[in-house]
Amino acid sequence: MIYPEALEYLIKFFSEVPGISERAAERAVLYLSKADEEKRKLVINALREVESLRRCAECGLPTTDVLCEVCKDESRDRETVCVVEQPRDAAIIEKQVGYKGLYHVLGGVISPLEDIGPEELNVNSLVRRIKEKGIKTVIIALNPTVEGEATAKFLLNKLDGLGVNVYRIAYGLPYGATMDMADELTIKKAFEDRKLLCGGK
Template identity: 45%
Template sequence: MKEIDIIPSTLKEAVERISELPGYGEKSARRLAVNLLDMPRGEAIQLIKTLLDMLERIHPCSECGLYTEEEICSICSSEERDRSVICVVEETFDAFAIEKTGKFNGLYHVIGGRLSPLEGITAEDLNIDKLVKRVETNNIKEVILATNPTVEGEATASYIYNLLKDKNILVSRIAYGLPFGAVLENADDFTLSKALEHKTII
Protein backbone atom coordinates (compact mmCIF):
# COMPACT_ATOMS: atom_id res chain seq x y z
CA MET A 1 0.00 0.00 0.00
CA LYS A 2 1.40 3.39 -1.00
CA GLU A 3 2.20 5.68 1.93
CA ILE A 4 0.29 8.94 1.87
CA ASP A 5 1.96 12.12 3.06
CA ILE A 6 -0.77 13.72 5.19
CA ILE A 7 1.25 16.77 6.28
CA PRO A 8 0.19 19.84 4.26
CA SER A 9 3.10 21.19 2.22
CA THR A 10 2.86 24.71 3.70
CA LEU A 11 2.96 23.30 7.25
CA LYS A 12 5.93 21.15 6.33
CA GLU A 13 7.76 24.16 4.88
CA ALA A 14 6.97 26.26 7.98
CA VAL A 15 8.41 23.55 10.24
CA GLU A 16 11.53 23.30 8.07
CA ARG A 17 12.03 27.08 8.16
CA ILE A 18 11.54 27.31 11.93
CA SER A 19 13.89 24.37 12.57
CA GLU A 20 16.66 26.32 10.80
CA LEU A 21 16.64 28.79 13.70
CA PRO A 22 19.33 28.24 16.37
CA GLY A 23 17.91 26.29 19.31
CA TYR A 24 15.01 24.79 17.36
CA GLY A 25 14.90 21.13 16.42
CA GLU A 26 12.17 19.53 14.35
CA LYS A 27 10.00 18.77 17.38
CA SER A 28 10.10 22.29 18.84
CA ALA A 29 9.58 23.78 15.36
CA ARG A 30 6.56 21.54 14.83
CA ARG A 31 5.17 22.52 18.25
CA LEU A 32 5.53 26.24 17.47
CA ALA A 33 3.85 25.87 14.08
CA VAL A 34 0.95 23.87 15.55
CA ASN A 35 0.55 26.36 18.42
CA LEU A 36 0.15 29.12 15.83
CA LEU A 37 -2.48 27.10 14.00
CA ASP A 38 -4.32 26.42 17.27
CA MET A 39 -4.44 30.10 18.24
CA PRO A 40 -7.55 32.17 17.47
CA ARG A 41 -6.97 33.45 13.94
CA GLY A 42 -7.02 37.12 14.96
CA GLU A 43 -4.39 36.57 17.68
CA ALA A 44 -2.15 34.59 15.33
CA ILE A 45 -2.33 37.30 12.66
CA GLN A 46 -1.57 39.98 15.28
CA LEU A 47 1.48 37.99 16.44
CA ILE A 48 2.73 37.69 12.87
CA LYS A 49 2.18 41.43 12.30
CA THR A 50 4.16 42.16 15.47
CA LEU A 51 7.02 39.98 14.25
CA LEU A 52 7.00 41.77 10.88
CA ASP A 53 7.00 45.12 12.69
CA MET A 54 9.95 43.96 14.80
CA LEU A 55 11.90 42.99 11.68
CA GLU A 56 11.21 46.41 10.16
CA ARG A 57 12.10 48.49 13.21
CA ILE A 58 14.73 46.64 15.25
CA HIS A 59 18.40 46.66 14.27
CA PRO A 60 21.79 46.62 16.03
CA CYS A 61 23.02 49.86 17.58
CA SER A 62 25.67 51.36 15.32
CA GLU A 63 28.03 51.73 18.29
CA CYS A 64 27.60 48.72 20.56
CA GLY A 65 25.44 46.23 18.67
CA LEU A 66 22.51 46.12 21.13
CA TYR A 67 19.12 45.72 19.46
CA THR A 68 17.39 49.09 19.27
CA GLU A 69 14.82 51.07 17.29
CA GLU A 70 17.14 54.07 17.10
CA GLU A 71 20.43 54.58 15.25
CA ILE A 72 22.20 54.69 18.63
CA CYS A 73 20.70 52.79 21.58
CA SER A 74 19.53 54.47 24.81
CA ILE A 75 22.56 53.19 26.74
CA CYS A 76 25.16 54.52 24.31
CA SER A 77 23.36 57.87 24.09
CA SER A 78 22.88 58.25 27.86
CA GLU A 79 24.90 60.94 29.64
CA GLU A 80 24.52 59.06 32.92
CA ARG A 81 26.47 55.94 31.93
CA ASP A 82 30.13 55.42 32.82
CA ARG A 83 31.70 55.70 29.37
CA SER A 84 35.07 54.42 30.56
CA VAL A 85 33.85 50.84 31.09
CA ILE A 86 32.65 48.37 28.45
CA CYS A 87 30.99 45.05 29.25
CA VAL A 88 31.45 42.55 26.42
CA VAL A 89 28.59 40.06 25.89
CA GLU A 90 27.80 37.44 23.30
CA GLU A 91 24.22 38.48 22.54
CA THR A 92 21.86 41.39 23.23
CA PHE A 93 19.75 39.42 25.71
CA ASP A 94 22.87 38.77 27.81
CA ALA A 95 23.20 42.54 28.18
CA PHE A 96 19.49 42.83 28.99
CA ALA A 97 19.95 40.22 31.75
CA ILE A 98 22.90 42.14 33.24
CA GLU A 99 21.00 45.43 32.98
CA LYS A 100 18.14 43.98 35.04
CA THR A 101 20.49 43.53 38.02
CA GLY A 102 21.03 47.29 38.28
CA LYS A 103 24.67 46.60 39.21
CA PHE A 104 26.34 47.85 36.03
CA ASN A 105 26.39 51.43 34.80
CA GLY A 106 28.86 51.28 31.93
CA LEU A 107 28.49 50.59 28.21
CA TYR A 108 28.04 47.30 26.40
CA HIS A 109 29.54 45.67 23.35
CA VAL A 110 27.74 42.79 21.65
CA ILE A 111 30.08 40.52 19.69
CA GLY A 112 27.24 38.50 18.19
CA GLY A 113 28.17 34.99 19.28
CA ARG A 114 31.25 33.08 20.39
CA LEU A 115 34.21 31.38 18.76
CA SER A 116 33.31 27.86 17.74
CA PRO A 117 35.63 26.10 15.27
CA LEU A 118 33.30 23.09 15.14
CA GLU A 119 30.51 25.35 13.84
CA GLY A 120 32.88 27.30 11.61
CA ILE A 121 32.53 30.50 13.66
CA THR A 122 35.81 32.45 13.65
CA ALA A 123 36.85 35.87 14.97
CA GLU A 124 36.05 37.37 11.56
CA ASP A 125 32.41 36.36 12.04
CA LEU A 126 32.14 38.27 15.32
CA ASN A 127 32.00 41.97 16.16
CA ILE A 128 35.45 41.98 17.79
CA ASP A 129 37.41 44.35 15.53
CA LYS A 130 34.97 47.16 16.39
CA LEU A 131 35.52 46.48 20.10
CA VAL A 132 39.26 46.97 19.67
CA LYS A 133 38.63 50.21 17.77
CA ARG A 134 36.32 51.48 20.53
CA VAL A 135 39.04 50.82 23.08
CA GLU A 136 41.68 52.53 20.94
CA THR A 137 39.65 55.63 20.07
CA ASN A 138 37.78 56.26 23.33
CA ASN A 139 38.88 56.86 26.88
CA ILE A 140 38.22 53.28 27.97
CA LYS A 141 39.71 52.24 31.30
CA GLU A 142 38.20 48.78 31.77
CA VAL A 143 36.72 46.01 29.64
CA ILE A 144 34.67 43.35 31.44
CA LEU A 145 34.50 40.07 29.54
CA ALA A 146 31.03 38.67 30.23
CA THR A 147 30.92 35.91 27.65
CA ASN A 148 29.03 32.85 28.80
CA PRO A 149 30.88 30.40 31.10
CA THR A 150 31.11 27.64 28.50
CA VAL A 151 34.10 26.18 26.69
CA GLU A 152 33.41 28.42 23.68
CA GLY A 153 32.74 31.44 25.90
CA GLU A 154 36.04 30.94 27.70
CA ALA A 155 37.92 30.61 24.41
CA THR A 156 36.30 33.80 23.17
CA ALA A 157 37.18 35.68 26.38
CA SER A 158 40.78 34.45 26.13
CA TYR A 159 41.01 35.56 22.48
CA ILE A 160 39.70 39.06 23.30
CA TYR A 161 41.99 39.34 26.32
CA ASN A 162 45.02 38.65 24.12
CA LEU A 163 43.93 41.45 21.78
CA LEU A 164 43.50 43.94 24.63
CA LYS A 165 46.21 43.03 27.13
CA ASP A 166 48.71 45.55 25.69
CA LYS A 167 46.20 48.42 25.41
CA ASN A 168 47.00 49.86 28.85
CA ILE A 169 43.52 49.12 30.22
CA LEU A 170 42.13 46.84 32.91
CA VAL A 171 40.66 43.65 31.46
CA SER A 172 38.46 41.68 33.88
CA ARG A 173 36.36 38.53 33.60
CA ILE A 174 32.88 38.12 35.04
CA ALA A 175 33.16 35.93 38.15
CA TYR A 176 31.81 32.42 38.43
CA GLY A 177 28.76 33.17 40.46
CA LEU A 178 27.40 31.40 37.38
CA PRO A 179 27.77 27.62 37.07
CA PHE A 180 30.03 26.48 34.24
CA GLY A 181 27.94 25.72 31.17
CA ALA A 182 25.18 28.20 32.13
CA VAL A 183 23.76 30.89 29.85
CA LEU A 184 23.50 34.51 31.07
CA GLU A 185 20.01 35.00 29.68
CA ASN A 186 18.68 32.19 31.91
CA ALA A 187 20.45 33.26 35.12
CA ASP A 188 18.56 34.83 38.01
CA ASP A 189 19.17 38.44 39.06
CA PHE A 190 20.93 37.55 42.33
CA THR A 191 23.42 35.19 40.67
CA LEU A 192 24.21 37.76 37.98
CA SER A 193 24.63 40.47 40.59
CA LYS A 194 27.15 38.38 42.53
CA ALA A 195 29.01 37.48 39.34
CA LEU A 196 29.38 41.18 38.51
CA GLU A 197 30.43 42.11 42.04
CA HIS A 198 33.11 39.42 42.13
CA LYS A 199 34.53 39.79 38.64
CA THR A 200 38.19 38.81 38.43
CA ILE A 201 41.12 40.64 36.90
CA ILE A 202 42.79 38.62 34.15
Protein backbone atom coordinates in the same frame (compact mmCIF):
# COMPACT_ATOMS: atom_id res chain seq x y z
CA MET B 1 -5.71 23.04 8.42
CA ILE B 2 -8.44 24.58 10.56
CA TYR B 3 -6.99 28.07 10.97
CA PRO B 4 -6.62 30.75 8.32
CA GLU B 5 -3.33 30.60 6.45
CA ALA B 6 -1.90 33.67 8.24
CA LEU B 7 -2.43 32.09 11.67
CA GLU B 8 -0.98 28.78 10.52
CA TYR B 9 2.05 30.63 9.24
CA LEU B 10 2.58 32.47 12.53
CA ILE B 11 2.20 29.26 14.54
CA LYS B 12 4.72 27.50 12.31
CA PHE B 13 7.14 30.42 12.56
CA PHE B 14 7.06 30.70 16.37
CA SER B 15 7.26 26.93 16.84
CA GLU B 16 10.63 27.04 15.06
CA VAL B 17 12.04 29.13 17.95
CA PRO B 18 14.24 26.87 20.13
CA GLY B 19 12.41 26.12 23.37
CA ILE B 20 8.94 26.96 22.03
CA SER B 21 6.67 24.01 21.29
CA GLU B 22 4.02 24.05 18.59
CA ARG B 23 1.37 24.12 21.31
CA ALA B 24 2.95 27.15 23.00
CA ALA B 25 3.22 28.91 19.63
CA GLU B 26 -0.41 28.11 18.91
CA ARG B 27 -1.49 29.48 22.31
CA ALA B 28 0.44 32.71 21.74
CA VAL B 29 -0.95 33.24 18.26
CA LEU B 30 -4.52 32.52 19.34
CA TYR B 31 -4.05 34.87 22.28
CA LEU B 32 -3.04 37.57 19.82
CA SER B 33 -6.03 36.89 17.59
CA LYS B 34 -8.36 37.27 20.59
CA ALA B 35 -6.72 40.43 21.93
CA ASP B 36 -8.64 43.69 21.67
CA GLU B 37 -8.14 45.85 18.61
CA GLU B 38 -5.84 48.39 20.26
CA LYS B 39 -3.48 45.73 21.58
CA ARG B 40 -3.40 44.01 18.22
CA LYS B 41 -2.54 47.28 16.52
CA LEU B 42 0.36 47.84 18.92
CA VAL B 43 1.71 44.36 18.17
CA ILE B 44 1.35 44.84 14.42
CA ASN B 45 3.12 48.22 14.60
CA ALA B 46 5.91 46.67 16.67
CA LEU B 47 6.30 43.92 14.06
CA ARG B 48 6.52 46.54 11.36
CA GLU B 49 9.39 48.18 13.24
CA VAL B 50 11.20 44.85 13.27
CA GLU B 51 11.58 45.37 9.54
CA SER B 52 13.92 48.31 10.13
CA LEU B 53 15.96 46.56 12.84
CA ARG B 54 19.69 46.75 12.47
CA ARG B 55 22.79 46.58 14.64
CA CYS B 56 23.83 49.62 16.66
CA ALA B 57 26.83 51.20 14.92
CA GLU B 58 28.70 51.32 18.21
CA CYS B 59 27.88 48.24 20.24
CA GLY B 60 25.96 45.83 18.03
CA LEU B 61 22.72 45.73 20.06
CA PRO B 62 19.53 45.68 17.97
CA THR B 63 18.11 49.11 17.17
CA THR B 64 15.81 50.81 14.69
CA ASP B 65 18.10 53.85 14.73
CA VAL B 66 21.82 54.35 14.10
CA LEU B 67 22.58 54.05 17.81
CA CYS B 68 20.77 51.84 20.32
CA GLU B 69 18.95 53.04 23.46
CA VAL B 70 21.97 52.25 25.64
CA CYS B 71 24.51 54.12 23.52
CA LYS B 72 22.15 57.11 23.25
CA ASP B 73 21.69 57.33 27.01
CA GLU B 74 24.04 60.07 28.23
CA SER B 75 23.39 59.25 31.88
CA ARG B 76 25.18 55.89 31.63
CA ASP B 77 28.80 55.27 32.58
CA ARG B 78 30.47 55.75 29.22
CA GLU B 79 33.90 54.59 30.35
CA THR B 80 32.85 51.00 31.07
CA VAL B 81 31.98 48.39 28.46
CA CYS B 82 30.59 44.93 29.16
CA VAL B 83 31.44 42.41 26.43
CA VAL B 84 28.75 39.81 25.75
CA GLU B 85 28.23 37.05 23.22
CA GLN B 86 24.66 37.91 22.15
CA PRO B 87 22.15 40.74 22.74
CA ARG B 88 20.17 38.39 24.99
CA ASP B 89 23.08 38.25 27.45
CA ALA B 90 23.10 42.05 27.63
CA ALA B 91 19.37 41.99 28.33
CA ILE B 92 19.90 39.51 31.20
CA ILE B 93 22.70 41.63 32.70
CA GLU B 94 20.67 44.80 32.32
CA LYS B 95 17.68 43.30 34.07
CA GLN B 96 19.38 41.30 36.81
CA VAL B 97 22.51 43.24 37.71
CA GLY B 98 21.47 46.86 37.40
CA TYR B 99 24.60 47.50 35.35
CA LYS B 100 24.75 51.07 34.03
CA GLY B 101 27.69 51.05 31.63
CA LEU B 102 27.78 50.33 27.91
CA TYR B 103 27.83 46.99 26.08
CA HIS B 104 29.68 45.39 23.21
CA VAL B 105 28.13 42.43 21.39
CA LEU B 106 30.72 40.05 19.93
CA GLY B 107 28.12 38.19 17.89
CA GLY B 108 29.43 34.77 18.95
CA VAL B 109 32.44 33.05 20.45
CA ILE B 110 35.46 31.39 18.89
CA SER B 111 34.41 27.87 17.94
CA PRO B 112 36.59 25.72 15.67
CA LEU B 113 33.80 23.14 15.47
CA GLU B 114 31.37 25.67 14.03
CA ASP B 115 34.11 27.27 11.98
CA ILE B 116 33.87 30.60 13.86
CA GLY B 117 37.25 32.31 14.12
CA PRO B 118 38.17 35.63 15.77
CA GLU B 119 37.72 37.44 12.46
CA GLU B 120 34.02 36.55 12.49
CA LEU B 121 33.53 38.40 15.80
CA ASN B 122 33.18 42.13 16.43
CA VAL B 123 36.61 42.48 18.01
CA ASN B 124 38.14 45.21 15.88
CA SER B 125 35.22 47.52 16.62
CA LEU B 126 35.81 46.93 20.34
CA VAL B 127 39.48 47.89 20.01
CA ARG B 128 38.46 50.99 18.06
CA ARG B 129 35.97 52.01 20.74
CA ILE B 130 38.58 51.62 23.46
CA LYS B 131 41.05 53.76 21.56
CA GLU B 132 38.66 56.44 20.38
CA LYS B 133 35.94 56.70 23.02
CA GLY B 134 37.92 56.86 26.23
CA ILE B 135 36.86 53.44 27.53
CA LYS B 136 38.72 52.68 30.77
CA THR B 137 37.15 49.43 31.93
CA VAL B 138 36.16 46.29 30.01
CA ILE B 139 34.14 43.57 31.72
CA ILE B 140 34.18 40.27 29.83
CA ALA B 141 30.86 38.53 30.49
CA LEU B 142 31.10 35.46 28.28
CA ASN B 143 29.61 32.12 29.26
CA PRO B 144 31.92 29.71 31.15
CA THR B 145 32.13 27.24 28.27
CA VAL B 146 35.23 26.01 26.46
CA GLU B 147 34.49 28.47 23.64
CA GLY B 148 33.76 31.33 26.07
CA GLU B 149 37.07 30.75 27.89
CA ALA B 150 39.04 30.60 24.64
CA THR B 151 37.41 33.82 23.46
CA ALA B 152 38.09 35.56 26.79
CA LYS B 153 41.78 34.61 26.49
CA PHE B 154 41.90 35.87 22.93
CA LEU B 155 40.30 39.17 23.98
CA LEU B 156 42.70 39.57 26.87
CA ASN B 157 45.65 39.27 24.49
CA LYS B 158 44.09 41.81 22.17
CA LEU B 159 43.30 44.32 24.92
CA ASP B 160 46.46 43.97 26.98
CA GLY B 161 48.56 47.04 26.38
CA LEU B 162 45.67 49.33 25.46
CA GLY B 163 45.69 50.84 28.95
CA VAL B 164 42.28 49.49 30.00
CA ASN B 165 41.36 47.49 33.07
CA VAL B 166 40.00 44.15 31.88
CA TYR B 167 37.77 42.11 34.18
CA ARG B 168 36.23 38.68 33.73
CA ILE B 169 33.05 38.00 35.65
CA ALA B 170 33.19 35.14 38.15
CA TYR B 171 30.67 32.34 37.94
CA GLY B 172 28.85 30.41 40.58
CA LEU B 173 27.39 28.15 37.95
CA PRO B 174 28.89 24.92 36.74
CA TYR B 175 31.43 24.96 33.95
CA GLY B 176 29.65 24.61 30.64
CA ALA B 177 26.50 26.44 31.75
CA THR B 178 25.21 29.55 30.04
CA MET B 179 24.01 32.82 31.46
CA ASP B 180 20.34 32.24 30.73
CA MET B 181 20.42 29.13 32.95
CA ALA B 182 21.56 31.14 35.98
CA ASP B 183 19.29 32.80 38.51
CA GLU B 184 19.38 36.48 39.40
CA LEU B 185 21.52 36.11 42.53
CA THR B 186 24.14 34.03 40.75
CA ILE B 187 24.54 36.58 37.97
CA LYS B 188 24.65 39.48 40.43
CA LYS B 189 27.31 37.69 42.45
CA ALA B 190 29.28 36.82 39.31
CA PHE B 191 29.34 40.51 38.47
CA GLU B 192 30.34 41.64 41.96
CA ASP B 193 33.11 39.04 42.20
CA ARG B 194 34.65 39.92 38.86
CA LYS B 195 38.36 39.37 38.60
CA LEU B 196 40.91 41.78 37.26
CA LEU B 197 42.82 40.15 34.39
CA CYS B 198 45.00 43.04 33.29
CA GLY B 199 45.41 46.74 33.95
CA GLY B 200 44.66 47.73 37.52
CA LYS B 201 45.59 51.37 37.55
